[in-house]
Amino acid sequence: MRDDPWVIGLVTRAKTGDQRAWDALVERYAPLVWSICCRYRLGHTDAEDVGQNVWLRLVDQLDNLRDPAAVAGWLATTAQRECSRVLRTAKQQTLVQQPSADNIPDGQGTITEDELLIAERHAALREAFSDLPSPCQRLLILLTEDPPVPYAQINAILGIPIGSIGPRRRRCLDQMRCHPAIADLINAEGNSAKWEADTGVPGAAAEGLSAAGPTPHGQLGH
Numbered sequence: 001m002r003d004d005p006w007v008i009g010l011v012t013r014a015k016t017g018d019q020r021a022w023d024a025l026v027e028r029y030a031p032l033v034w035s036i037c038c039r040y041r042l043g044h045t046d047a048e049d050v051g052q053n054v055w056l057r058l059v060d061q062l063d064n065l066r067d068p069a070a071v072a073g074w075l076a077t078t079a080q081r082e083c084s085r086v087l088r089t090a091k092q093q094t095l096v097q098q099p100s101a102d103n104i105p106d107g108q109g110t111i112t113e114d115e116l117l118i119a120e121r122h123a124a125l126r127e128a129f130s131d132l133p134s135p136c137q138r139l140l141i142l143l144t145e146d147p148p149v150p151y152a153q154i155n156a157i158l159g160i161p162i163g164s165i166g167p168r169r170r171r172c173l174d175q176m177r178c179h180p181a182i183a184d185l186i187n188a189e190g191n192s193a194k195w196e197a198d199t200g201v202p203g204a205a206a207e208g209l210s211a212a213g214p215t216p217h218g219q220l221g222h
Contacts, residue, residue, distance in 0.1 A: 004069055004120070006184040011068035026055060028123040029072060033079045035119070040083035046090075050082040072116050120185060128179035136172035143169060 010028070013021035033054050037047035057078055058071075065071065129137065138158060142149045143165075151162045160168060176182060 004184050005187075006124070006181045007071060007120075008068040011062070011065065011071050015062050015065075024127075025058075025071070028127060029075050029119070031122065031126075032072060032116075032119040033075060036076060036079040037083060040080075040087065042083060042086060046086050050079060050086060053082050054079050072120055076116060076119075124179075124181040124185045125176070127181040128176040131179060132172060132175060136168075136175065139165070139168060140172055 007028075010021045010025050014025055030051065033051050034047060037050050042050065054075060058075065061074075065074065129140070132140070135158070139154070139160070142154050142157065149157075151165050154160060154165055155162050177186075
């Protein structure tokens with residue numbers, strides 16, 4: 001994938017035992033791991049077990065990770081292997097046919113480069129969104145509701161004059177674009193306009209926050 005300075009910095013600091021960097025990595029990529037578990041149709045308990053095993057393996061392998069920018073791909077591959085292991089074990093124990101890497105329809109069992117890119121984008125958006133001031137978060141959430149919340153209702157809920165909603169939205173989005181996680185990713189991809197069009201800011205951020213799935217927070221074992 002791309003040389004994302006933000007991700008490289010997190011991995012590098014996590015290698016030195018920086019707990020905050022480790023927590024940021026887990027927060028950033030837990031939705032990717034969870035989405036793979038869902039693709040393999042694991043139950044909630046099995047998905048949580050897979051997630052814990054994936055993060056424990058990353059702790060063990062951090063020092064051996066040659067390319068810090070490739071951590072998303074490493075996590076995706078490890079999660080797929082763990083999911084396959086869980087399914088094989090379940091099949092052996094119950095003798096009941098379970099979905100596996102062999103019988104999942106084509107295109108569903110393998111994480112593609114494009115899917116990793118989307119996961120990286122959503123992770124950056126969630127990170128930037130979570131660092132916004134609370135008024136900006138509330139405004140962007142209301143603006144991305146389906147169906148859209150009328151400006152008059154936003155005015156009643158947040159007390160923002162109708163004529164100021166658009167400009168305030170723009171300022172909030174500008175804050176997101178300036179966040180290091182997004183700025184580094186945009187620079188790595190090299191096309192700001194296409195990146196924004198593809199991600200659907202701020203919708204992807206708000207949607208990603210609600211679809212992240214459980215987030216395991218462990219201790220960095222260094």
